Amino acid sequence: MTASRQETAPAADPAMPAASPSDPWLAARTTGAPGDLSARMRSAWAQVQGADARMSRSRRLLEAAATCIERALGAGSDRRAALDLLAADGLLTVACDAAAEEGDASAFALEASTRLAALLADRGA
Numbered sequence: 094m095t096a097s098r099q100e101t102a103p104a105a106d107p108a109m110p111a112a113s114p115s116d117p118w119l120a121a122r123t124t125g126a127p128g129d130l131s132a133r134m135r136s137a138w139a140q141v142q143g144a145d146a147r148m149s150r151s152r153r154l155l156e157a158a159a160t161c162i163e164r165a166l167g168a169g170s171d172r173r174a175a176l177d178l179l180a181a182d183g184l185l186t187v188a189c190d191a192a193a194e195e196g197d198a199s200a201f202a203l204e205a206s207t208r209l210a211a212l213l214a215d216r217g218a
Contacts, residue, residue: 118150122187133180137161151201154188159212166216 119138123131137157144153161181168174185205192201 130179133176134183151188151191154184155205158184
């Protein structure tokens with residue numbers, strides 16, 4: 094007799110705000126992503142919407158990704174960190190798309206690598 098494994102939806106994470114209505118630009122680029130991943134990306138995106146309105150979409154997406162990385166680093170070896178890392182990866186991917194559309198891919202790549210290196214250095218990772 095084998096034990097059946099029941100899949101349950103992960104509990105809502107109180108540290109992440111509820112996902113706001115999706116930005117059509119972001120929604121178009123995350124179509125087909127697993128629901129939990131898409132929700133985590135939208136939640137991180139919602140967190141940075143209060144950022145400086147002069148920030149480009151690519152920079153706000155970078156900040157959303159940094160939020161996910163900070164959460165993953167804070168979780169240590171907890172398996173929940175995996176979803177944050179996947180969300181950061183997805184957000185960085187679409188941030189690169191946004192930077193290319195903005196005609197700023199090279200500057201963005203330098204800024205993103207500097208921002209993420211500083212984040213990791215600050216956490217001793």
